[in-house]
Amino acid sequence: MRIPLYTNTTRNKEAKKTMALVTSKNMFARAHAGHYAVGAFNVNNMEVIQGVCEALSEANAPGILQISKGARDFAGMPFLRGLMQTALEVYPNLELCVHLDHGPDFELAKACLDDPIFTSVMIDGSGLPFEENIALTKKVVDYAHSMSTPKVVEAELGRLGGIEEHVVVSEKDAFLTDPDEAVIFVEKSGCDSLALAIGTSHGAYKFKTEPVLAFDIIEEVSSRLPGYPLVMHGSSSVPEEFVNLCNKYGGQIPNAKGVPEAMITRAAKMGIDKVNIDTDIRLAITATLRQFFAEKPSEFDYRKYFAPARTAVKQMVLHKLNVLGCAGKAVQ
Numbered sequence: 204m205r206i207p208l209y210t211n212t213t214r215n216k217e218a219k220k221t222m223a224l225v226t227s228k229n230m231f232a233r234a235h236a237g238h239y240a241v242g243a244f245n246v247n248n249m250e251v252i253q254g255v256c257e258a259l260s261e262a263n264a265p266g267i268l269q270i271s272k273g274a275r276d277f278a279g280m281p282f283l284r285g286l287m288q289t290a291l292e293v294y295p296n297l298e299l300c301v302h303l304d305h306g307p308d309f310e311l312a313k314a315c316l317d318d319p320i321f322t323s324v325m326i327d328g329s330g331l332p333f334e335e336n337i338a339l340t341k342k343v344v345d346y347a348h349s350m351s352t353p354k355v356v357e358a359e360l361g362r363l364g365g366i367e368e369h370v371v372v373s374e375k376d377a378f379l380t381d382p383d384e385a386v387i388f389v390e391k392s393g394c395d396s397l398a399l400a401i402g403t404s405h406g407a408y409k410f411k412t413e414p415v416l417a418f419d420i421i422e423e424v425s426s427r428l429p430g431y432p433l434v435m436h437g438s439s440s441v442p443e444e445f446v447n448l449c450n451k452y453g454g455q456i457p458n459a460k461g462v463p464e465a466m467i468t469r470a471a472k473m474g475i476d477k478v479n480i481d482t483d484i485r486l487a488i489t490a491t492l493r494q495f496f497a498e499k500p501s502e503f504d505y506r507k508y509f510a511p512a513r514t515a516v517k518q519m520v521l522h523k524l525n526v527l528g529c530a531g532k533a534v535q
């Protein structure tokens with residue numbers, strides 16, 4: 204894997220001048236018009252940030268790096284901020300948005316909006332009653348849009364099932380987005396993009412039987428809010444090759460099932476402009492490490508196995524960018 208290293212200070216200064224940290228506004232407008240989606244990848248450490256950026260760079264694709272509560276608990280914001288800044292310096296030509304994933308309250312959303320490294324936040328009021336979700340989202344939107352350099356806000360309506368780090372939503376508490384409510388929600392809250400609940404769920408066990416997505420909801424919301432950016436969470440495809448490798452080398456993740464790639468491509472064509480990917484990154488790494496440890500039990504130099512894990516992330520993301528249709532779509 205090629206990781207460019209800038210040791211020359213002049214070059215570093217040059218890189219800083221051209222770095223392209225942007226909001227997702229323009230990315231989404233192009234994605235919507237071009238019927239493709241932008242990938243939003245959850246990152247927690249250096250190797251994943253490198254793998255994702257390397258893939259975006261090679262494919263010349265726009266991309267979103269997103270930080271969840273779990274990432275902040277794991278690495279801490281100072282390290283994540285430093286890694287993001289470094290990524291922008293090392294890849295000055297990338298069209299990159301840094302996004303807060305699932306912001307739980309106004310205080311954290313505000314703190315991230317005040318942080319120069321973030322250009323976008325999600326406020327997740329999907330667990331609140333409809334009117335309270337609108338009020339909370341509007342408060343964050345008003346703050347983000349009034350900044351000297353305005354930032355953007357994603358909200359969620361409807362409730363995805365599954366496990367997202369600390370939040371577990373049981374099947375009976377999950378419900379799909381109501382298109383009538385979606386239209387009112389967007390008008391009243393002013394949010395810049397909206398995550399729909401259309402049958403996907405967080406984690407590696409998305410479907411017990413055959414995968415079914417409510418494409419009619421995407422279609423209806425899209426036709427009633429023309430050009431409006433829609434978001435799909437819980438959209439990892441849980442590739443069989445990774446699940447099989449994990450299980451072959453001692454893993455225990457039976458019956459894992461994700462969203463088939465053809466469905467992701469279809470959703471992107473219908474008006475989904477942002478697709479969140481987290482589980483597939485975890486599976487790519489875990490499969491690589493399990494295989495490595497099984498085949499080379501005497502190896503203990505961690506660089507020897509983090510390097511192929513990072514390459515596996517890059518390859519998975521490269522493939523995903525083609526599924527989303529955003530390869531070659533970056534502007535510089």
Ligand SMILES: [Zn+2]
Nearest residue numbers: 367436437479
């Ligand atoms: Zn999510």
